[in-house]
Structures are given as C-alpha cells and as structure tokens.
Amino acid sequence: MSELTTPESGPMASGVDTTTVAAATPDKHQPWKELGLKQDEYDRIKDILGRRPTSAELAMYSVMWSEHCSYKSSKIYLRQFGEKVTDEMKTHLMVGMGENAGVVDIGEGWAVTFKVESHNHPSYIEPFQGAATGVGGIVRDILTMGARPIAVMDQLRFGAVENPDTARVVHGVVSGISFYGNCLGLPNIGGETVFDKVYQGNPLVNALSVGALRHKDLKLAKASNPGDLVILFGARTGADGIGGVSVLASETFDSTGPSRRPAVQVGDPFAEKVLIECCLELYAADVVAGIQDLGGAGLSCATSELASNGNAGMRVQLKDVLKRDESLTPEEILMSESQERMMAIVPPKDLKAFKAIVDKWEVEYSVLGEVIDEPRLYINWGDEEIVNVPPRTVAHDGPVYERPVAYPNWIDALNANSVVAAGLARANDNATELAAQLVQVVTSPNQASKSWITDQYDHYVGGNTALAMPDDSGMVRVSEESGLGVAIATDANGRYGQLDPYAGAQLALAEAYRNVATSGAAPLAVTNCLNFGSPENPEVMWQFKQATAGLADGCLALGIPVTGGNVSFYNQTGDVAIHPTPVVGVLGVIDDVARRVPAGWQDEGHNIYLLGITRDELDGSVWSEVIHDHLGGKPPVVDLAGEKALGDLLHGASLQGLLASAHDLSEAGLAQAIVESTLRFGVGARIWITEIMERDGVDATAALFSESTGRVLVSVGREDDVKFVGLCEARGIPVLRIGVTDGRGPDAQLAIKDIADFNLADLRAQYQSTIPDLFG
C-alpha cells in the first residue's frame, strides 16, 4: 500500500499525506534533516503522535521547534528573568514574560506594552524588505495585546564603514525602516547605530515598538471557549518566506553569501496600517475573545499557540484560507510567512459585528474553523485530515537543551591586554593633540551625528512626541488630558560584551536606565533582544549564560522587571561570532511630559555640573578604538546602587524643576557629552577639567574620554544652584561645577580651558558630515 499514494518526500504534488496514510506508511523517508530537525527531535515527534508525522505535521513541528520559535537553547537561562524578582517589582506588571509582549501599568487606568525583536538574518539577505518586515512584525506583536502602537525604535549594527558591502546594507535597512514605519504613522523616537567589522556578514536589525491601552482593553492570545470561531484576516496567504523561520533564522549561513537566496517576505505597510485601525475597532466593539498575530511560522504558530494558551483545541479547514496563489500546497500554507495577517477567536454571536467592521476597512477574512473542547488540533485539507496533534507539544513543550558551556580561554589574554598593559600613548601634555583627538573621536562614524539616518524617519506623526533623536531617550505622551507619558531608551555595547558578557549586559542596562532617568522619567520595566553567535558553540553559550545572569541580577538590583524580549542566535559567519550584543531597553513613566528634561544647553549663564566620579576607565572605550584600534582589558566598573541613587536624584531634581538640561555620559565620555550638549541647540560654553583631574586623580585623557558609569552632565539656572547642589550633597551624589554656558550665534564657542576653543559652526559641520560623506 505504501507506494500507492505518497510521493517520496517534500510537498505533495498529487495526493495528500494524511494521518491515515502516515499511520500506514511508518517507514517513509521524510526530509526532517533539511527542515532543521535533529534525529532525536524527529524521534520525539513520532513518540508524541504514536506514528510518523504527516508532511504537514512535520512542517509544523520543524518550524515551531526551531531555535527562533522554541527558544530551546535559551529557555533555561531566560527563566531567571521571571525568578529573580521581588514582589515589589511585580506590582506594575499586568502581563509578564511569555505573552506576545509584556504589559505594564502606568497609572490613570493606562497601561503600555513594549518589546524589541530581531530581524537580523533576513535583513542581510534583502536589507530593505528584511528591515521593513521587522518593523511590521514587532508592531503586530504590540497590536495583539490590545494596544494602539504609538512609537517605534530601531537598534542597528552594521559592518565596517570601509567595507563595500556595508553601504548596500545601510541603504536598504534604513530605507526599509523608514518606509514601513513612516507609512504606518508611527513616530520613530530613537535607536542605535553602530559600525564594527564583527557585524560584517551579520548585521543586526532590531526593532522596538511600544503601544498604549486602557486596562480593560487588554487582549490575550488564547482560544478557550469551545464553539468560538477561528478567523484569519488581513492579507492573503502567498508564497512569501516559506520555510523562512527554520532556514533563515536557525542555520548559520555559509560564507557564499547572497548567492544562496531563499524566499523573502515582502511587506505592505498600507495593509498593516489598515489592519491596525481595523483591529482597534474590533477591540472597541468587544468582538474578539482572543487574538494572535501571524509572524514567524505563520499559521502553524497561530493555531497551535492560541489552542495551547487556551487549554483547548481547534478544528481548522485549511482549504478555506484565502490565497494569493492557488498552487500553494497545504504544507506551504502552514509555513507561509506572508505579512499583515492576524488570527481572531470570535464568538459566533459576534460574527456579524466582526464582519461589519472588517468590511468597512475592506479587510478580507475567512472563517477557518472553531475552538473545541478537546486539547487537540485537527487540520483538514478538504475531507482529508492532515494534522492531528496535541497543540501544547507544538507550541510549548518543544525540546529544551542545556547546551554545553565552556569558558573561552582567550578571554584571559584579552582581559590582560588593557590600555595600560598595551602602553597606549596618551596626549595629556599636548593640548593640540588632545584637541585633535577630541575631534577625531566625536566625529568618528559611531559617535558622529546620526541625523542622516534619523532624518529619514518621521518623528512628528501623532503629535505626541515629547523627545526623540538626538535626545537621550524617546518620549511620547500617552494621555492628552493629563500629559502622562513614557520614555524609552535602548543600549548595548558589543565591545564591553566581548570583554565581559556579564558586565556588558549590566552596562547596557545601566546606560538605558540612566538615559531614561536623565529625561525626567522614572524607570519601570525592561525588555531585551539578545544577539549572539551559535548556541552550538560552548563558548558562545558561556557568553549567553553570563549575559543573561548579568541582566537578571542587574534588574533585581535596580528593582525593575524584564517584561519580555527576544533571542537571536547564529549571528556568525563561519566560526566567527559577533560580539555578544544584548540590546536592553528600559521604559520609564513620567506624570507630565511637559516636565521632560532636554539633553542640551538652552540658556546662557547656566552652571554646568558633572555628577559622579571619573575613574581611569579606557579599556574597551571609543578612545581606545578610534585612536589606537585597540580592544582589551576590562570594561568599566558597574555600580547599580550608584545608578539607582543617581536616577532618584535626577527624578527628584526634575520634579522640582531644577534641571535646565541633563545628558548622560557613556561612549566617549565627557568629551562626547559636552559636544552633544553644546551642538543640540547651538549654545556655547566654557569648560574646565582640572578640578575633575585633581579630585578624581585622573589625567586629561581619562577626564575627557573615560567611560566610567554613573555620570551625568546637567545644567542648572543660577537661581536653582544652591538648592541643586544641596540636593546632591544630601543624597551623597558627587557633584562638581565644570563650566558655564554662553550664548548662541555665529561666533558661539565651546572653550575647553587649556585645551582648545572650538567654533560651534565648524564643529557642527564636522560632526554632521561624517555619515553623509560615507553613505549620502
């Protein structure tokens, strides 16, 4: 009987691989290996089903058990984000990890949901569509929670500026994000852009979205009431990105690069914008009992997750899926990653109201089936049963690996090769050279103005943007009545991560926390996107273990919980992994965005204060990279208690209206902070650094370029001086007056005593031209 109906393998040209056929042909060869499954995983599927899987079931399991969907290598480490928390940290948490995105209570009946996700591999293959659909995907995650998406951000890592392939990726990625985000009408309020040769074959394209909702509008991705209808709506299903999840995201690509070009997805932001408005109207009408976006793994994921989350089952007729292309096989329909689709669970009594709303928006839909009492997912192709599985085994009980971990021996030598040990020359006594280094550092590609990129993003749409590029964090108003709003900053420094992944993750967290605090908001919650090499490499796994421990411990110390995140493994070319790049996003809340603190000097005659202590911490710094092309030593010391105290001070001072401006110190230290503060509004200043050198016992190079943490530059009006300094002293925050602001105008200057006087117009021209000269 076996040779009668089934072809050898792959999609069925004629005849369908039904559950009956599968039971009768136990020994048929199946392409599980090509689909990315391991022998033991395939055997487990057979165990679960008591027979070999049908080709449709195999498609589902392979894609859902891929690293990207199942988190099989990272799961055991991600748990600690839920475990290392106090009850107090949970007080604002309405939905924690595990859902499409975490939800945080921000008061006044409002909640926000935010998450960052990677679209790295697709963005290397097809930068424009890869980045565009990355934005589309994360926005649907936010929408799924019942929220109106209100802003996006993008965290980008590109290869070296001088590599000829970098321009291709930069142009494609930036225009893809610009195209999709702008067409959706979501303000882009910030992000990161870093160039480093370690990302040459593995650019990182992470996208973040934040949404706002009233508490009562919270939606969950579950199907729990038998009889409810399963409805697929939005774009039609086509051949886009078939197998994308397992092939694109789970396998390291070989070095042959773009010649091996798998199917990509094409995004239609217009369709998504319509889908957003349509979904929000559906929510308002209260006609959906559960909702899930279709992202990676398409229908396989949506059906199994909805059923599994609801502890129920589902009966689905696959022939009823609206298709763009009638030749799609059932397996392809299950795997398709066509964009701009959603799945809703709708009580039958609400179908009419549902239909009226989707018709108004000219959104197509089809009823695929219904929720059933039994915890089983049945999918039919016409009369034939092609899937009959327990949904939990697909969606949640996938494999979990405790992969081998090995301490990388090379790290000792790397840590030993500090800036001091390597004897890197300093220009302490040569003012001319020091001034030249300052310009070289702040105009280097990673430090120079990113306005060529950010000017391609709409940051006005919505009319609620209170802060955006180039400020320390992005801030949007949530309530037009009260001014209640949220601030978000994201950070990651791969160089620190390479030197010490535990500290690297904490440094990213500390910086994002500080950026939110400088803007006047109170940090409340954390998201992350962990970008690493291959988990099959024990040294990478060690880096991952360290980074997740660092982040979890750090969040506990700061008292803010991780609400969700994303893991991207296999970011490597051949054997060479990227630097560990844990992107950490911190969200803060502000009672009235009118109170936000600018990141630049605005007025003449204000005093400039440096908060915090400067140590000789130049290992891994921008200075060591730009001036000496060096990476070695240990990253700056992390002091989370100090960060918290500093954050509390900033919050207190901003509540009292004492801060005319505040800007955090991070990459390239004080030098970068003063240049950015002066160029922000074109206000000059006179700065002296000798008192820092004396008080902290550091030389001029360290005073200018050290990347010691826990430092912020603030400006304070004369009338608030005494009060402000008193506040710092009372709270034990080191405070030192290092300058005073001057006026604006064509002759405005940044005068750094004993080093140089910089004309602002000239400095601005250099700071602004680096990126356009490379990519414009």
Add this chain to the structure above:
Amino acid sequence: MPKIIVEVMPKADLLDPQGKAVANALHRQGHANILNVRIGKRIELHTAGVPTEAELAEAQKIADSFLSNGVIEDVVKIHVEN
C-alpha cells in the same frame, strides 16, 4: 536618441502591494475584467549611437546586477529603440 529599454517586474510569487492597491482601485471603479495588476519599472538607458552588441551585453549585466534586485525582481525584457 537610441535607447536600451530594460523592463523589471516583481517576482511572480512575491507580494506586489502596489499592484494589489491599483487592482483594488480598478475594481472599485467597476473594472471587474481586470483580474490582477502588477507594477514594475521601465528603465530607459540613452546611448549616443545605436548600441553595439558589446554595449547590449553590458546593459544586460547592469540590468541584472544594479537596475534590478534579483532577490525580489526579475528582468523580463531588454530591447533597443532608436
């Protein structure tokens, strides 16, 4: 002026959002007989003289490597107009 004309279309099995939007608009206007629309590019390369064989071969290379993106598009035609 002689020109080499390069015609580029989105790949058949990928979504063409632009074509879809125009097809919808035509359907709203009552043109039911137009089942589907796809929109690509028509690129004219103007040359000084009538293109030689070598120039055409060069144009083919430019069309494949630069004027179109092989991941999502196909060059469907190259021809000369004088």
Add this chain to the structure above:
Amino acid sequence: MPKIIVEVMPKADLLDPQGKAVANALHRQGHANILNVRIGKRIELHTAGVPTEAELAEAQKIADSFLSNGVIEDVVKIHVEN
C-alpha cells in the same frame, strides 16, 4: 495569462530625479556610454481571456486617466501579451 501592458514615462522635459540618480551611479561605475537614464513604470493588467477591442479601448482610457498623470507623465505604449 493574457495581459495588457501599459508603459508610462515621465514627460521628457520634466525632472526625473530617480533617473538622474541612477545615471550618476552608472557614471561613477564607469559606464560613460550611457548618457542619460529615465525611469518609468511597466504596468501589467491581467485579464481572464485574450483582450477584446473594447477591453483594449477601456485599458487605454484607464491608462490615460488613472495609471498616468498627464500633467507629468506620458503613456508611451500599450500592448498585449498572451
């Protein structure tokens, strides 16, 4: 599938910044023989059967009134492909 193909180009005496940008890029790549580039659209209207005369006339009207904007563009060609 039969299709009516409509080709639309920016008017000759108006700016075509996209064509200019492509021409500049080709010149930087050393293709000096390409004097100028202009970029327009190739629009495929898919029909159920081989288009009738009436359908072609209708397509001409759609091309002039909707698929192109006569103020800035010209329909340079309409033809059928089966």
Add this chain to the structure above:
Amino acid sequence: MKIGVVTFPGTLDDRDAARAVRIAGATVVPLWHADENLHKVDAVVLPGGFSYGDYLRCGAIAAQAPVTQAIVKAANGGLPVLGICNGFQVLVESHLLPGGLIRNEAQHFICRDQKLRVENVDSAWTNAFELNQEITIPLKNGEGGYIADAETLKRLEGEGLVAFRYLDGNPNGSVNDIAGLRNERGNVVGLMPHPEHAVEAGFGPDTASAMRSGIDGLKFFESVLKAVVNA
C-alpha cells in the same frame, strides 16, 4: 464653525489635523473616504499620510474616492480646502492645483524642521500671516519635489499663486523652491510641510526660546476661521 478632516485608508495625520482644528477653536467633523457628502462643513482639511499606500502615484488613488469628488465640487464653489503633504498630492492629482509632485531629489524620505517664507496672504488659509513672514514648521515627505512645465510656472509666479517658498535649503528639489500653492480664488491651498505639527508647545519644532515650542502652524487654522466668518 465646522471643519471636516478627511480620512482615507492610509491617512496618518488626521488625528493631528483634528487636534489643530480644535486648538484653533473650531469643531471637527470627521469625513470618511466613502462619504459622498460633506456634512455641511465650512472648510475641509486633507491631512498627510499615505492614502491607499500612496501606490501608483501619491494621492492618485485617493483622488478617485467619493469624498474627493465631493470636495472637488465644493472647492469649485468656493469651499476652503487645505491639503497638507499627501493632501497636497491629492489636490494636485484632482487638478484643483496645477503641476505634480515627484520623488525627492535625494531619493529618500526627509523629516526636518523647515523654514518657509509666506509669499501670499490673500487666501483662506494664509490671511493671518504677514506678507513675507518667515515661519518654521515640520516637513516630512518622500515625494515632495514640485514640478510643472515652464508655462504653468510662469503663470504661478506671475499671478502670485506661490503661497510658500522653502528658505535655508530646498529639501526636495522643488522647482523655484515652491513649498505650497493657492488657487486663483484663494480658497484652495496645498503645501508639503505640516502646519498641524506646529500648533502645540512641547510638540512642535525647536525655537530659540525653548525645545519644541514652535506653533507657527496655528495661523493656518486661525486664517480659515477669519475667512469663514468674513465670508
């Protein structure tokens, strides 16, 4: 006083335009793309965005919508109509204003605070400005390059129909630095930059006195209030 704010599928700045109308003191009437009548509004704003995805040509599909047909008729009868960005593109595609808008010269989207000179104050949407007043409002577009043939340009310049011109750098390659136009009658105005994003201190462009405090856009809406009251 009732001002209609149009929403096509893909319109993005409708909520901002509505806010601007409210701040100026008028009542907002939402108009949907499928509306065949204008619900007795005294003026209409066509806001920015990507109507119908802006596929084919920006504004081309929206120009066919029922509500646009109604607006064209009403505008020809004197109803004040303001087209902002995508709304300007719709006006041009509907031939209420001449010329066309094409891809920016730099080939990419650009969002920045833009200085403009108000060159005509005899319209329903500009009468609250002073002639040659310099204002700053946000600009954000991918296809904002204004083009027209030589004859049309001559007429526009000769008859004073250029309402706004870019200052301190032309952001998109528009001919003669044209940022916005009015029609002969003065009831229809279209421009690429966004007045509705400069109506509320804290959320507008930076000014010399404070971050994001620019509200130059408010005058557009104050103008139409005056125009309608005086009409």
